[in-house]
Amino acid sequence: xxxxxxxxxxxxxxxxxxxxxxxxxxxxxxxxxxxxxxxxxxxxxxxxxxxxxxxxxxxxxxxxxxxxxxxxxxxxxxxxxxxxxxxxxxxxxxxxxxxxxxxxxxxxxxxxxxxxxxxxxxxxxxxxxxxxxxxxxxxxxxxxxxxxxxxxxxxxxxxxxxxxxxxxxxxxxxxxxxxxxxxxxxxxxxxxxxxxxxxxxxxxxxxxxxxxxxxxxxxxxxxxxxxxxxxxxxxxxxxxxxxxxxxxxxxxxxxxxxxxxxxxxxxxxxxxxxxxxxxxxxxxxxxxxxxx
Amino acid sequence: xxxxxxxxxxxxxxxxxxxxxxxxxxxxxxxxxxxxxxxxxxxxxxxxxxxxxxxxxxxxxxxxxxxxxxxxxxxxxxxxxxxxxxxxxxxxxxxxxxxxxxxxxxxxxxxxxxxxxxxxxxxxxxxxxxxxxxxxxxxxxxxxxxxxxxxxxxxxxxxxxxxxxxxxxxxxxxxxxxxxxxxxxxxxxxxxxxxxxxxxxxxxxxxxxxxxxxxxxxxxxxxxxxxxxxxxxxxxxxxxxxxxxxxxxxxxxxxxxxxxxxxxxxxxxxxxxxxx
Amino acid sequence: xxxxxxxxxxxxxxxxxxxxxxxxxxxxxxxxxxxxxxxxxxxxxxxxxxxxxxxxxxxxxxxxxxxxxxxxxxxxxxxxxxxxxxxxxxxxxxxxxxxxxxxxxxxxxxxxxxxxxxxxxxxxxxxxxxxxxxxxxxxxxxxxxxxxxxxxxxxxxxxxxxxxxxxxxxxxxxxxxxxxxxxxxxxxxxxxxxxxxxxxxxxxxxxxxxxxxxxxxxxxxxxxxxxxxxxxxxxxxxxxxxxxxxxxxxxxxxxxxxxxxxxxxxxxxxxxxxxxxxxxxxxxxxxxxxxxxxxxxxxxxxxxxxxxxxxxxxxxxxxxxxxxxxxxxxxxxx
Numbered sequence: 001x002x003x004x005x006x007x008x009x010x011x012x013x014x015x016x017x018x019x020x021x022x023x024x025x026x027x028x029x030x031x032x033x034x035x036x037x038x039x040x041x042x043x044x045x046x047x048x049x050x051x052x053x054x055x056x057x058x059x060x061x062x063x064x065x066x067x068x069x070x071x072x073x074x075x076x077x078x079x080x081x082x083x084x085x086x087x088x089x090x091x092x093x094x095x096x097x098x099x100x101x102x103x104x105x106x107x108x109x110x111x112x113x114x115x116x117x118x119x120x121x122x123x124x125x126x127x128x129x130x131x132x133x134x135x136x137x138x139x140x141x142x143x144x145x146x147x148x149x150x151x152x153x154x155x156x157x158x159x160x161x162x163x164x165x166x167x168x169x170x171x172x173x174x175x176x177x178x179x180x181x182x183x184x185x186x187x188x189x190x191x192x193x194x195x196x197x198x199x200x201x202x203x204x205x206x207x208x209x210x211x212x213x214x215x216x217x218x219x220x221x222x223x224x225x226x227x228x229x230x231x232x233x234x235x236x237x238x239x240x241x242x243x244x245x246x247x248x249x250x251x252x253x254x255x256x257x258x259x260x261x262x263x264x265x266x267x268x269x270x271x272x273x274x275x276x277x278x279x280x281x282x283x284x285x286x287x288x289x290x291x292x
Numbered sequence: 293x294x295x296x297x298x299x300x301x302x303x304x305x306x307x308x309x310x311x312x313x314x315x316x317x318x319x320x321x322x323x324x325x326x327x328x329x330x331x332x333x334x335x336x337x338x339x340x341x342x343x344x345x346x347x348x349x350x351x352x353x354x355x356x357x358x359x360x361x362x363x364x365x366x367x368x369x370x371x372x373x374x375x376x377x378x379x380x381x382x383x384x385x386x387x388x389x390x391x392x393x394x395x396x397x398x399x400x401x402x403x404x405x406x407x408x409x410x411x412x413x414x415x416x417x418x419x420x421x422x423x424x425x426x427x428x429x430x431x432x433x434x435x436x437x438x439x440x441x442x443x444x445x446x447x448x449x450x451x452x453x454x455x456x457x458x459x460x461x462x463x464x465x466x467x468x469x470x471x472x473x474x475x476x477x478x479x480x481x482x483x484x485x486x487x488x489x490x491x492x493x494x495x496x497x498x499x500x501x502x503x504x505x506x507x508x509x510x511x512x513x514x515x516x517x518x519x520x521x522x523x524x525x526x527x528x529x530x531x532x533x534x535x536x537x538x539x540x541x542x543x544x545x546x547x548x549x550x551x552x553x554x555x556x557x558x559x560x561x562x563x564x565x566x567x568x
Numbered sequence: 569x570x571x572x573x574x575x576x577x578x579x580x581x582x583x584x585x586x587x588x589x590x591x592x593x594x595x596x597x598x599x600x601x602x603x604x605x606x607x608x609x610x611x612x613x614x615x616x617x618x619x620x621x622x623x624x625x626x627x628x629x630x631x632x633x634x635x636x637x638x639x640x641x642x643x644x645x646x647x648x649x650x651x652x653x654x655x656x657x658x659x660x661x662x663x664x665x666x667x668x669x670x671x672x673x674x675x676x677x678x679x680x681x682x683x684x685x686x687x688x689x690x691x692x693x694x695x696x697x698x699x700x701x702x703x704x705x706x707x708x709x710x711x712x713x714x715x716x717x718x719x720x721x722x723x724x725x726x727x728x729x730x731x732x733x734x735x736x737x738x739x740x741x742x743x744x745x746x747x748x749x750x751x752x753x754x755x756x757x758x759x760x761x762x763x764x765x766x767x768x769x770x771x772x773x774x775x776x777x778x779x780x781x782x783x784x785x786x787x788x789x790x791x792x793x794x795x796x797x798x799x800x801x802x803x804x805x806x807x808x809x810x811x812x813x814x815x816x817x818x819x820x821x822x823x824x825x826x827x828x829x830x831x832x833x834x835x836x837x838x839x840x841x842x843x844x845x846x847x848x849x850x851x852x853x854x855x856x857x858x859x860x861x862x863x864x865x866x867x868x869x870x871x872x873x874x875x876x877x878x879x880x881x882x883x884x885x886x887x888x889x890x891x892x893x894x895x896x897x898x899x900x901x902x
Contacts, residue, residue, distance in 0.1 A: 121508075231413070
């Protein structure tokens with residue numbers, strides 16, 4: 001559908017974006033890979049100028065065998081899994097609710113979506129102080145009102161608290177996408193099922209849920225990619241303490257706090273591999289959609 | 293088509309939906325409300341809802357003490373700059389992919405997407421190193437470039453999905469009419485794609501505004517945007533609820549308003565066109 | 569001036585050759601119609617002439633100058649697209665002015681040409697509207713206006729009437745013919761509708777699978793179709809094609825006879841048949857008649873109104889001077 005001239009123009013016009021992204025991907029990735037095979041502790045006098053010692057896979061084995069690694073993997077899985085479960089289940093229910101006719105639909109929609117636009121540092125701080133503060137937070141007031149002892153959320157139930165905060169941020173995303181998907185459901189299908197005598201619950205199981213399956217998969221995959229690299233929420237609430245150190249945060253600490261670049265880089269490579277496993281599945285879905 | 297529902301059912305739905313909506317919105321509402329209280333009222337037990345002395349004092353204090361305007365300005369420059377730069381680079385690329393597709397177009401698009409999935413923490417040190425090397429640490433231009441790069445795949449994708457909806461014949465007509473490639477893109481494609489470009493810009497401003505990994509790790513005093521401004525409240529000033537609330541409100545208000553305008557495009561942008 | 573010559577032009581998409589080597593000359597001022605079933609390569613051929621597609625091998629000359637490697641803008645041709653391809657964000661005036669602005673023409677001249685084109689096309693009252701506010705026929709006229717203001721060497725029309733309803737199509741057909749008479753500029757017109765081809769063309773090019781089946785004036789094609797494909801494609805209703813024993817009587821593999829060249833009688837004739845469906849148009853009556861000479865029912869035209877009941881027995885006599893004979897390859901004999 002085109003001429004040689006337009007094809008060569010197309011190549012030229014695509015070049016800046018492709019070259020920039022290629023550089024953005026390859027340069028740091030190569031450096032991370034390089035450091036991951038080196039002993040690199042800037043605080044102890046290692047520097048690029050003097051050359052770094054090659055240590056083979058030592059950083060990789062040390063990263064895995066460190067006492068912090070498996071707990072961090074567990075924390076990551078619990079956090080990602082918890083947020084996914086909450087946002088997807090509540091997201092489906094909310095999407096169905098918002099799809100019903102009621103007064104003030106537009107306003108309620110806006111109220112529900114709003115958290116998504118709040119920057120991560122703000123939502124983390126607001127939750128930490130205004131809601132979860134064990135003395136002056138709203139939750140503490142509520143607990144006292146019902147005669148219970150206020151909870152020190154971020155130290156006693158730290159991981160659950162972070163899951164709650166992150167879920168609050170991502171629930172709008174899940175709801176919005178699932179709502180869009182529900183609205184694309186052909187209502188004749190539902191009416192046909194109703195004519196066939198299917199009660200509401202089985203209409204949900206056999207028609208609505210299968211229709212949503214693709215959207216749910218997309219929500220899960222995209223959220224997983226973002227959730228795996230959750231940073232600011234932990235940074236400003238617990239700083240990785242009280243069992244909230246995820247893999248991302250562990251790597252961050254290795255690089256920034258303990259300045260062990262080699263070890264941190266090896267961790268980075270693990271994180272990249274993990275993200276890519278999820279990414280492959282997402283790409284398949286998006287790629288299929290591209291052909292349609 | 294939507295059928296009539298019984299009034300009872302509609303009232304019930306309305307009630308439930310509003311309660312849930314307000315519950316979800318509550319943290320934001322409470323923050324905004326608290327920002328107008330004095331510190332003492334902010335921690336009053338029981339919490340005060342409407343009957344307190346409304347004051348703007350916190351806003352004045354926050355501005356005075358932490359120079360809110362500078363952070364705001366940094367946020368505006370960084371979010372706006374990275375988006376603008378991204379769009380300038382992405383429009384030609386999206387034109388190519390949408391109107392001169394080749395066998396490799398799909399692979400290139402998916403590959404671009406894959407760069408978006410690179411975990412930032414995995415390349416934190418190399419990027420910091422490069423920033424030091426090129427004197428970019430704590431500069432706006434450095435952040436503009438980084439945020440542009442992390443959002444470029446989304447910008448290209450969104451523009452691509454919008455451009456694909458424009459009939460190729462119109463661009464061919466422009467070519468027949470003697471327009472050069474530049475004129476074709478400037479006078480025909482761009483004006484027709486304005487709604488799509490606008491929503492792309494809007495969504496990416498939001499994403500750049502709220503980005504909180506690179507903005508926290510690559511800035512110190514000079515180029516820090518609002519994300520870092522708020523992070524500085526984590527302790528011990530965080531204990532001053534009213535001031536924290538005022539600072540938070542100021543940090544989120546601009547984007548909350550933009551966000552409401554862009555909610556329709558949000559789905560398409562964030563799912564790379566997989567859900568419309 | 570607008571003489572267009574295609575010399576051994578071919579076009580391949582990947583490994584698929586959609587146009588095998590093809591030679592064609594379109595004379596200056598001629599109204600040439602490319603006609604053929606969908607997928608026959610007629611639109612591709614037009615786009616090759618326009619420069620919207622590269623030719624794979626061969627040459628295109630416009631007014632004797634090689635235009636093979638020229639970009640569309642430099643060929644001096646104007647095109648009217650099937651979808652009209654109007655710029656939706658510009659007013660009618662700006663749409664028409666666009667090619668002139670691109671040519672950096674001065675403001676006064678642009679205005680003069682727009683006014684002239686608008687009055688020819690009855691668009692004067694609509695100049696400040698957007699394309700979205702116009703009817704199909706008006707949009708079509710804007711697209712034509714955008715083409716004529718450039719005073720191109722030739723106009724290219726890509727199925728311009730296929731998006732209009734039937735009544736409007738007849739009107740626009742006349743307008744375009746009228747325009748051609750007035751401007752006397754070369755026009756190349758692509759359509760799948762043989763009625764448009766017959767009514768508008770000076771010269772018809774019948775295409776099938778990228779191959780030119782026949783080039784000629786409408787009457788040449790009607791009277792002397794070169795092969796069975798052209799015979800079946802040109803003319804409405806279609807020519808009756810008969811194979812088998814009846815054809816062999818005339819030393820041919822296939823014989824063809826047009827519906828208007830068969831006499832129908834209730835008493836005597838060469839072929840005997842039974843009336844099937846009758847179509848009454850008022851001016852004509854078409855009968856579909858099952859006979860012994862062909863498996864397919866024959867179509868027969870009777871002038872004016874004629875009523876024959878379903879299943880009635882009739883006799884048919886082909887007017888032998890209008891009989892077409894084709895050989896085993898489908899090519900015309902004699």
